[in-house]
Each structure stands twice: as structure tokens, then as C-alpha cells.
Amino acid sequence: MKKLLSLAAALLISAGAADAKWWIFGKSGQDAGLRYLYINGISADETGPKVKVFSETLPPGGQVRITGRASAGKGGVGSVRISLDDKATWQDVKFSDNGSFEYSFKPEPGRTYPMLLEVTDTAGKTNKVDETRREITLSAENIQAKVRETLDAMFDAYNKEELSRFMGYVGEDFAGDKDILERAVKRDFDALSSINLRYTVNNVAAGAQGKVFVSVTYNRMVSVNKTGATSTDSGSTELVFGSKEGKLTLFSMKQPLMFGLSDASNVASGTVLGNTGTTLVLDDSGALGGAGTLVTIACAAGETPAYEFDNGAKACAPGGGMNIWFYADANPNLIGLVTTLEKTFSSTLSMLSSAEVRNTAGYTSQPSVPDAGDGSSYCFNYGTDFYCVEMVSGPTNADRTASFRVKQF
């Protein structure tokens, strides 16, 4: 790491100190121009030609702030002018000795301002004005409406499995890495069909730095191509958007994930506090699973948590004790009561492979479910179906709540 940082530092110093043009591919450093340009703190290189801003993300006073630095090669900077009406009128902009300048204006909602900047050096040469053109619009929408429009478009692209359209809503600076997310979404599309995602917004917060925080309650149904099964899950999750390029673009997502279920650990950057819903993940084989689906069943005193593998139904059965009952519709016998075969694996669900689980060697009929142990999985075989459970916490006499992960292989 030190070597890499040293190399990068050397590169930067040499690039800044020398008249290094090797990387700018033929551009001359002698012409009048702009060293950089920012619109409300976002580099004009990243905004694209159209910049849409929202009242909620503007600095107090509702002003759009344009900052930059003019350069003039060997000569000095003579003047900096700005036009907000496509060159119809120009205003002088004050600049300092080193060429840096700042200009603010308060836009009207819904109006578009075609902005151009003109830099003239002391010899009378000007920059390529048209290259600075940006259309700045203060959206008449509120940020909540924009969030919903963006989420609707993302969910529509994901539901229709249109990868390039979906990735158009992901920022280059996506925290989990945009390329990792793209491959994970591609794998989602190969693994799933008939995707149906719905949501409502729980919370929206916009900051002056242009970022927008969104918390949603989601509800999802998918068909899994590998198994032919349908699956539903729901819960709440959080996303953060940036507002570059004239639209909201995804900056980060937390677990449970909406998109990129095939590589959840690399796509997500954090876990939502307080999510009590189930979580859908896809494993390397394209089947549902990964770390399994987290299931929590809270029962009253004197009841025992019960769970049906094949349809995910939860129940509280009469009778106490320390057991959790697990059963399947096709075979309503309780696990451990003779007819089912089971096997203990000394690894977590995420480490179990399908081939390993589906190898019936070592499966035996046990009189009762063994005690849960850390890092272990318990797998059950019903005919051609295999289910595995990893305990998180079991019920006690004082608290009749069972929490466990379940995965079908």
C-alpha cells in the first residue's frame, strides 16, 4: 500500500509541477480556459450538459453557486464573464489573482438557465465558450417526487430485466462499486424471472451536499428459475442517492438489498438498523439462499414456535418446552419423529454447497432435533427436497422467540 501511495504521490507532483500533457491527450495548457468548474460543489465534468437542482439540496438562500478557476497560459487572466441566457447577455465575474472566481444566483423554479462562461486572457484570446455550456434548471418538483420517480424507474428497469437502463441510475461513485453491482444484477436477471417489486417511502432527507437519504418499506415476489419456486419477502431498507448528472443516481445501499442479491456482501455497505423482515439473497448457483433467509417467530408463554419449510408459514403451537417445531406440508410430521432424515454439518449455511447437502450419505432418522451449536447447520431431507437451518437464538422459558436462518438446496 505504501508503494502504491508513493507512486500516486509522485505522479501527482510531477503532473502538477511539470507541464505534463502526456495524459490529456493533446490538449494545450497555453490557451485561455478553465482549470476546473463546480456547480454547487459538483464538478462540471460529472454533471453532464443538463444540471437539474432541487430546492431541498440547494444551500440556504436557494442559490446556485458556481465556482471555478480560470487559466490563461503564459499571460494573465483578463476577464471572466458569465451568461445565463445562452449568450444574450453577459455579466462580469470578479476573480482573484490566481484566476479563481465565484458566482451565485437564485434560480426560479421550473426555469432553465443556459449557462456559459467566457475567459479572456490579457492578449485577448478567449476559451472555447461552447464547451462550458450547461443547462441549469431548478426543478419545480420537490425532492420526494424526484425520489419516487427515480425509484419507480429503477424498479421498472429491474422488473423488466433491462440492465443498461437500470445501470443508468447508478452513480460512478457507487460505494459498493458500480462494476460489482452490474455483474450482480446481471446474475439476478439470470436467476430470477417475473420479478415484482413494490415500495413505499418511509423517510427522505436531502442534504446541502447533494446527497439524498431514502428509507423504504418494500414488498417483493420473484420466481426462481433454478428451482421453479416463487418466493416473497418484505422489510425495510435504506438507499442513498447523489444528484449528479441532472438526476438522482444511486450512491449506496444497505442490507437487506433491493438489487444485486447475487453478491450481497460486496454490493451492500452496511446493514439497516431494526429491519425485522426476511431477506432474499442468491447464492453462487443462482438459487435462493446465500446466508439463508432470517426467520423470527415470537410466541406467547406456553407456546412453541413452528415453521413450515415449503411455504414459509409461521405458527405458535400450543405446548411449551424448549423445542422449535419444523415441518413441511407434504410431510406434516415433526422433525425427529421417525420419517424425516437429517444430518448435521459443521459449517454455516453460507459455506454449504448444494452438492454437499444433496449427497444423502450420512442422513439418518433422529428422535429429536439436536441442540443448536454455533457455526453448525442442520439439514433435513424430505423426498427430493433439502432444507437447512442455522440457529441464531432459540426460545427459552422466559422468552418464547425463535430466530433462525433457513435455506433450501
Next chain:
Amino acid sequence: MNRTAAALFLAFVTPSAAQQDQEAEFHASNEFSVVSNAIEGDGKAASSLTKGFNYLDVLNVYGSGTRGSWTYSYTAGGKATDDIRNDAKHLSLTNLQARASDKVHTLAVGDVFESFSQYALATSLKGASYRYAKQDSKLPEVTGVFGWAYPRWDSVWKDPVTRTVNRQAAGLRVKENFNGDLWAGLSAVSGKDTGRINPTDPLYDAKNYTLDFNYVPMPGLTADGEFSKADSAQTPSAGAAQVSANGTAAHFELVGDADPSRVSVEYENVEPDFYSALGSATPDRRKVKAKWRYKASKQVTVTSGLLWYRNNLDASSAAGTVRNWKPEISAAVKKPFASRRYSYADLSYKFDRKYGGGSSGADHYMNANYRDRFGPLDSDTNLGYTLYRTKTAVRDAKELNFNTSLNSRHQLSSVVLKPSVNLGTWYSRDELADTTDKLYEYSLGLGCEAPAASLTGDVRFGQNMLRKETGDDSAKFFAALSAYWRPKLLASIKESTVFLRADFNDYTFSTTSRNFREKSVTLGLNTAF
């Protein structure tokens, strides 16, 4: 707390207060909808819809104004529903914020989102923030923030349904702009959890100290980076011993952007013990990435890239280290056929190599996309081939995707019609299971725009059919209608939309006991003023 929030909200939205302003504006929007869902069939338990009538209302208000040298703005929103799938709460506050500023000081309360930097603070808080920023001054910009990192307002007043771990947050950031070419920021953030809900909830007490910077050494070249040190303690569950951890995260990126090239080089190293309670980080990952986009001509753009990353940086995982190589190359060609003005082709090849930790795979992704216009028809065709090849008996499969769509636009008097056809197929040959699965899709649609009548609509139907060599075959037939009418209801209402959506989904399986049908009708009114 809820009384405080209500008082704050009322203080800002009371009309009499707004009328005293020198310059004030107020906007509001509301969307109310009712939905009727019917689910039938033996397999209806698999549906994700809630049966019966339900409603959803979403309200938002926004206002701003000035008082003397101060400007202020406020925003508030709420949601009401009786469908637990929409929200666990019938009535909830979705946003609440008030902000006031003169040219130097900025104060915000309510929903506060001061995104210091990725590793330090990248989530919103329910609390307050203050920023000092004096223009044309060499004094640094200083931001302080305090609050709770709840994802929703109900959690603040500890509603039993949405109650969650109490995470208190505080942060301070100092940012200095040195000469216009270089700025740097120092942040200190603390996140402390109290009030466990479940015995198994882990509680954190984490502090992060972060330096981030941005440097433009010459036009078109930008360097930015971030280094963060985390000092955290975790109590995994009630009664468990506290575990301390220290870790660092670093990110550095160089971007050169000038025609005809854009080159970026990125390095990231997040140690396994790095924990950020309020930032965004993927722990235990070292990543190197390079990308070069080159506009070879006005028609041809070539993009190439290489992404490498690994985990298990402290070599503590018994499962071993997983390494990934992901090179890619793509070419986008405008007018590949000179005579075809609207033709566009995009070809890409991506490779994923993953090995270690009990897995080994080499996956190839190839994709070709072609768009063109043939007379009145716009076409978009995509052909993809994916080879999933593993050495650990996880997935050995060849998959082929083909999708094509035809769209057209016809003007009949004052009405615009937009018919469309989509066809698709997916073929998968799984060599491990020795099975072949096929998916066929089609849909037909007709969009309609009648601007004179302020009416837009769309009707669509189609089918997805999954044919499996072993296991249940399945099919989904769907039909959907949506219509939007924007009448002028009242002069004071800036915009209003009446909308109707109707959906029918019929899921059928080889095992007929799994079959079910969904019918859903939504009627709503959206108003803004």
C-alpha cells in the same frame, strides 16, 4: 419528542407566520389512492398482495422565505395506509426538516443529512446541525451535527412496531479550501448504541476519524481520497463480553478526463476490523480498479477496465481468501452502417475469475446490442451469452438471452399512439444437474397520448413461460392498464392527476395446487399546489 416535532412543524407552516415574511413561498403535494386486490386459487398464499380494499396517502409540504438577513426553508411529509405491506404503521411521518441561514451560519433541525464523507458520515440523522462557512475568508468551514440514526421518525418516539436500537450520533467536520485547487476535510464522528430490542442485537460504540481531500493539479485531472480510522467496541448480545476492534479504511482515486480519453485509477483498502456506524463501507476488501474510455472517432468509443479485489485481509478466515479478477472490454459504435442514420451497436465482453475460500469459478459474459430505425419502427435487440464455469460443483451452465423490442409512434389527429412488441427467450443448460431450462416471454403494448384532453394511457399484456426439464413448469400471464388524466380542477392547484391502474396476473404451475391469480385495481388523485 413527538410534541416537540409537532410544535416545530406548526411553527413553520402556520400561514400567519408565512404572511409576515418579506418573501415566502409554499408548495404542497398529496397523492391519495385506493386499491382493491383479489387473489384466487389454491396457491394464493404465495401472492405478495394484500387481499381486499386498502388506501395509501402521501403528503408533502415545502416552504421557504426570508426574514431580515436570514433565509429559511422547511419541509414535512406524512404517509397513511391500512396495508401492512405498505408500512407497518398506519400513520407515519416521512420527513420533517427546517433550515435557516444567513450568509455565514446555517442551522438545520429534524431530518439532517450532512454527508461528511463516505467512511465518516453518509446517513441521515434525526437531530440538528450547525455549519459555519464564511465566503471570501480563509477561515475553514466547520460543521457540527448531533442526533439519532433512526431510519424513520416512528423509531424516535419508540413506537413498539418500528422501535429499533437507539444509535446516538455526533460529529464534527472542519474543511479548508486552500487555494481553489485543493481542499481537505477532517471529520470526527461517534456512533453509540443503547437500548437493545432483542437479546441478540449487537451494540456498537464506534468512533471514526477521517481525512478526505480533493485536488485538481491541472485541468481535467482530479485526485481525491479518504483515510479513516475506526475505533469500535461491540457487545454481540446481552450479557456477552465486549469486543474491541481497530481498523482503517483508505480510498484513493485519480481521474483524468479530457477528450478523447477518460482514465480512472482507483484503490481501496478496508480492513476487516474497520467499522463505521454512520458511514458506508464494505469491510474486509482490498480493491484496485482501472478504467479507460477512449473515443477513437466520432462513431467509436472503446471502454476497457480491470477490477481486482480480495477479502480476508488479516488472514483470519478459516475458509481462506477469495480473490476476484474482473476484466472487461466494450465498444460502442454509432452508425456502424453508414447508410443507416439511426443504427447503433454495442458489444461487450466481461470475465469474472473468482478463486479461493472453497470456490473457483471462471465466468464469461458476452453481450451484443443493436438499435436501429426501420421506417416507422424503432428496434432494440439484445443478445447475451453467459458461461458460468465452476470447479466446485456450484454452477456449470451456459445461458443464452435474446430480447427484441419494436416500438412505433403514430399521430392520428390530436392523438398519439405508441404500439410496442417485446419478445424474449432465455435458455440455460445446467451441466451439473444435466438439465435444460427455457424461458419464453412476449408482451404487446399500446400507449396513448391525447394532450388536448390531458390524457395519457398504456395497455399491455403478455406472458412469461418457464419450461423446466425437471421440476415444475410455470407461466405468468399478465395484463396491465394505466391511465392518467390531468384536469384543471382549481385555479389554486398547480397540477392534478387522476390515475387508474389495473393489473391481472395469472400464475400457473405443473403442480396445479400452486396456481393463483391476482387482480388489482388502483384509483388515485395526485395534487400539487
